[in-house]
């Protein structure tokens with residue numbers, strides 16, 4: 001089985017994001033949000049069949065761990081109330097996709113975060129997504145202000161209510177930014193990769209893994225700058241008397257393979273042990289074109305991994321085994337669904 005641990009519903013029916021625009025406009029005008037739009041099962045089916053499902057089939061992958069569009073989370077807009085309603089709408093839609101295509105998609109929750117609002121505010125949505133929707137993870141935005149970094153770092157006890165919930169439910173968090181509202185950043189070109197790198201570094205210099213020995217985080221987009229600068233982080237950990245970086249991080253931190261060229265994948269696989277790499281493409285996402293050097297889609301990452309000089313056993317870990325290990329509820333979900341299908 002080939003499990004893609006990083007996909008977003010970027011092809012959701014238009015009225016979904018249309019409602020978000022109306023909601024934020026109403027909020028700015030001090031008015032209540034309009035009622036949520038009607039979205040039919042057929043509209044959802046069409047958006048998936050012509051989008052992510054078609055690419056799964058073309059590329060030969062089986063299951064996508066699927067979450068709401070990350071750039072659309074926009075935690076910096078509105079307030080805690082609008083974030084709650086928007087996260088609820090987005091997660092419900094993911095639940096509907098997973099119910100319509102139970103063999104192909106398993107859900108991950110977006111959280112109702114807002115700058116300066118305690119992450120404690122996210123706990124009931126996490127409970128709902130795990131208990132009622134069968135989701136297996138969350139996306140955690142380390143900077144809900146959208147590029148102004150106004151909240152405490154991930155090392156701070158501010159975030160501990162979410163960490164406690166992750167451990168309670170045995171769900172990992174992917175550290176995932178949303179859109180940048182700071183014009184210094186391009187959302188997918190620098191803001192995302194920044195967040196990946198910042199998140200890793202914040203956790204590295206924290207006692208989070210001492211306080212939560214079983215907690216798991218996925219650093220997306222190949223880990224931002226981290227694998228390329230592994231020597232820098234090893235040296236920083238050593239200088240700060242934190243010990244060996246691998247001992248410090250690799251029980252709890254995992255990297256996905258959303259790296260859009262072979263040399264980058266080679267580096268990732270050379271620096272990071274196969275046990276800590278999870279296959280992912282983030283399709284349909286940030287980079288949608290075809291690489292003229294290869295004639296293939298940049299985000300068809302399965303092709304790169306197939307070319308890596310790794311053993312079949314290591315590739316099986318990257319494609320399937322590690323996802324089942326990191327997403328502790330995943331295997332149970334897959335089994336339950338195949339039993340229901342029979």
Ligand SMILES: [Zn+2]
Pocket residue numbers: 006008070176220282285
């Ligand atoms: Zn993403």
